[in-house]
Every structure is written in C-alpha cells, then in structure tokens.
Amino acid sequence: MTKLLIYEDNPQLREGLTMLINGSDGFEVLSAFKNCNNVEDEVRAFKPDVILMDIDMPGTNGIEGLKKIREIDTDVKILMLTVFDDNKNVFDAISNGANGYVLKKTPPARLLEYIQEAQTGGAPMTSSIATQVLKMFSSLNNEKGEDYDLSEREKQVLQLLVNGYSYKMIASEMFIAIDTVRSHIKKIYEKLHVNSKSEAVAKAFRNKIV
Amino acid sequence: MTKLLIYEDNPQLREGLTMLINGSDGFEVLSAFKNCNNVEDEVRAFKPDVILMDIDMPGTNGIEGLKKIREIDTDVKILMLTVFDDNKNVFDAISNGANGYVLKKTPPARLLEYIQEAQTGGAPMTSSIATQVLKMFSSLNNEKGEDYDLSEREKQVLQLLVNGYSYKMIASEMFIAIDTVRSHIKKIYEKLHVNSKSEAVAKAFRNKIV
C-alpha cells in the first residue's frame, strides 16, 4: 500500500486527486493540505511514502516546501506537480532533491504509474520536463564564453599559465625564448583585457577557455 | 507518418523492432542497420524523423554514431536504446544531444509512445535513467573539493587574489599592511601546496573554493 500526502492549494484539484488516488488499488491518501506551512510536522506525523507537491502555492510554495522536507527526510519520494514546464522551477526542484516532476494535465492513469515509479526509485518526468532538463544539462557543458580570438600559440601559452608555469618554464616547454613568451603574454593580456597572470588564469577558468 | 531508422547490431532485436514498428499505424521503418559505419550517408539519404540508436555496438558505437549524426543534422530526433542504465553512457548521450534514452526492456506499447514523444519535442526517458540524470545534476552543483583548512582571513585573501587584486590592493581592501598580506599568502601557498599566485587561483577554481 502506497501512502501519500498531497499539497495543493486548489480545492477542486486537491479533492479530485484524493478521490482518484483513494479509488485506486494499492494507494491511500493519508491527508491533503492546502499549504506547506506545517509541512515538517505533517511529514513527521504521517510518514508518507510519496508526497505530491504543487509548485505554485500561496505562502510557502512548493520549492520551499521541498527544501523543508529534505531537511528532515531524505528518503520520502517527492513528486512535483505543476502547470507549466517552467525552466527556473524545474532547475530548483531538481537541485533540491525532487524525485519527479510532472504536469498537472497528466492523465490520471499515467499519474498513478508515475507515483508507482517514484516510489520504486524512478524519476518520472513528463517528457516536456525531461526536455528542459536535458537542455540545461547540455548547456552546462557547452557554455563557452567568448574565446577572445586567441591564436593557437596564445592558447598554448595561456594553458601553461593556468597550469602554474612561470615564463621560464613556458619558454623551455615551448622551445622559444623567454622574451617571446613575454610577447605572447602581453598580447594575451591585451585580448583578455587584463594585466596580470592571475587575472588571465581566472578569466580562462570563467570562460572555459581551458 | 513517422519515419525511422534503426541501428542495432543484434539481428533478432533489429528484426523484432522493425516488425513491431512497421506493424503499427503511423510508423514506418525506412531501413535498419547493424552498425554506424556509414551513418552520415544513411541519414542524409533517408531523412528520417526519428532514429533508434543502440548504445552497445561493435565498431562505431552508439555514442560515436550520435556524435556523427549531430555533426550533420541537429534536428532529427535520436532515441538511445540500451540494456543498462549506465552512468557514463547516459552522461555522454545527453551531452551530445540525444533526445531520449530508454531501456531495451521497455514494453513495445510504451516504446511506441516514446517514439511519438521524441518526435514531438519531448525527451522520453525510462525512469531509472531519469534518476541517473537527476543525480548527476544535483551532484554537479554540490561537488566541492577539499577546503584545505583555510582560515577565514585566508579565504578572503584568496578570494581577492582570484579577483585579480595585487598585494597592494588587497592590503588596502582589507585594511591591513602589505606585509600581512604577504604572510597570509605565504600561509595559503603552504596549505594549497603551490608557490605562485596563478597556481593558487587555478586551484581555487578547480576546487570550487571560490
């Protein structure tokens, strides 16, 4: 028997969800609340298996509720419910340990499947949400800032600077004179609009040039 | 009519998938291949809507195939098929622009739904895969390296170094003598096991101390 708590401010939806779930074999709604103001106490008292959490609620919203719950319980499965596949909320929900994220318009039968999946360790997501997640993921790795038009040689020098090499070491590593290293670095500083090694290194990291 | 290409080395599964999909209204398998050796030409020739791509194939594997396709076509939907929800592959697939990732044991009916979802811009995922993705996501933001036992004051100094401040500037910013700055920095270098500003800055970035 899967035991649930529901947090949803809209009375119709709250009632509807409760009836749907209670009318299904193997599911039981322990209680349903219209806000998260006492979410910690409630979770502690009811010890649910799965929590359905609306994102958009007056007072303590769903993300806040999620955080509060995760402070006292890292095991209970939390399924976020939302009307929109809004980028910011998806990100916040995920980074705060939500187990799934589904749109409210999900058909009842599918919703029950999702609850089941969440309980057994899955991470059910409406596919439009999943798209958001994938986009965030790939953008995380591909966000390269400007590359400042560094020439090949300049990039090599910068890379060595980042690795902590001194001018002397760079010169010997690249088989060029130390004065040439100076020239390159001067050019790099101009292009990056900096005027010290550490600034250049910092900029290299921030813009993922390295 | 959704037009598909299939890449799958196992003949039984390849035939099975083809028959399943061709036997379903609205779907048509244009062709099925046992490896990705000529994937670019094939995709250009057939112009499919969706590609089913096995991960584990001899020769060019599914991830390589994915990359090759993405070089010539960023629109076609690519659904990765795999036996295991293996962390590394999931990550690679996602960062290279896969549109979905499903286990081979997915029931046929569900697989057809997934294909449909992928075609309409969704990102279908088996929920165990989604769990992987969420874990990766939250770990990305929480991975802090060692903090090297820097004192409060030392962290402040390091932060300013990262911001490109010179000793002089740090001194005036922190209202202390430049020689004190020197002392702090010497201590920081000892703790980080480095011996130059740029190395310290690099280490700060790498270990997310800043």
Add this chain to the structure above:
DNA sequence: CACTACCTAACATTATTATGCGATAGGCTA
C-alpha cells in the same frame, strides 16, 4: 603590392611576487 596578423626575439626599466627570518598580541585549551 601594400596591409595585416602571427610568431619570433631582444633590451631596458619598473613593479610585483616569493621567500626567509623575526616579532607582538589575542584567543583557545589541555
């Protein structure tokens, strides 16, 4: 061909860093 960008190199000067040694003072704790 003139122009531009890049890589190379040298010389000179000043500024900044790195390092060593020493010292005072406050706070914590065994």
Add this chain to the structure above:
DNA sequence: TAGCCTATCGCATAATAATGTTAGGTAGTG
C-alpha cells in the same frame, strides 16, 4: 599557565612579472 594557532607587521633580498619599444620573417588577403 604553557603551548598552539591566527592575525598582525617589518625588513631584506632575489626572482619573476609587467610594460614599452623595436624588429625580422612568414603567410594570407584585398
């Protein structure tokens, strides 16, 4: 209370880095 850590400051010196200027050779482009 003695011992330890942190934060503060000073002095001195050697090593590096930053900046300015100049310049030869190569390659590509309008």
